Amino acid sequence: MSKINLSIRTESDISEAVRQSRAMAGRLGFSTTSAYYIATAASELAANLWIHAGGGVITLQRLDGKGGMELTTIDHGPGIADIDRALEDGFSTANGLGCGLPGVKRLMDELDIASFPGVRTEIKARKWL
Ligand SMILES: Nc1ncnc2c1ncn2[C@@H]1O[C@H](COP(=O)(O)OP(=O)(O)OP(=O)(O)O)[C@@H](O)[C@H]1O
C-alpha cells in the first residue's frame, strides 16, 4: 500500500504509526537509519495529535517523481498560534521537552505547518530517497 490513514485516539495508536511508517519507509527503499528517522518523526507528530489536539489523523504516503515519503497530520484541536515559536527548541505549552517539532524538522527534509486555530491544523513532513 502506498497510502495509509491512521486515526490517533489512544497512546497505542502512536505505536502503530511508528510501526507502519518504519515498514513503509523500508518498502520504499529508505536505508534502515532513514526509516528510523521517519518513524521517529511519525512518533512525534502522532504524539502531538494525542497530547495537544485531542486526536487526529496521520497519513503515510509514497511520493512519486524523485521518490520519497510524506507524513501528513490533520487535526481539529486548538491549533498552533505561533508556528515559529512552536519550532524553537525547548518551547512547550504542555510541560514537554519542546523537542518534538524541531526534531521532526531535523529528521525530515521538508516541514510545512498550516494552522487555523480552533479550526484545523495540517502538518506535512517529507523525506526524499
Ligand atoms: N497538533 C498540534 N496542535 C496544537 N498544538 C500543537 C500541535 N503540535 C504541536 N503543538 C504546539 O507546539 C508546541 C511544540 O511542540 P513539540 O512537539 O516541539 O513539543 P511538546 O509536544 O510540547 O514536547 P515534546 O514533543 O518534546 O514532548 C507544543 O507544546 C504545542 O504548543
Ligand SMILES: [Mg+2]
Ligand atoms: Mg511533541
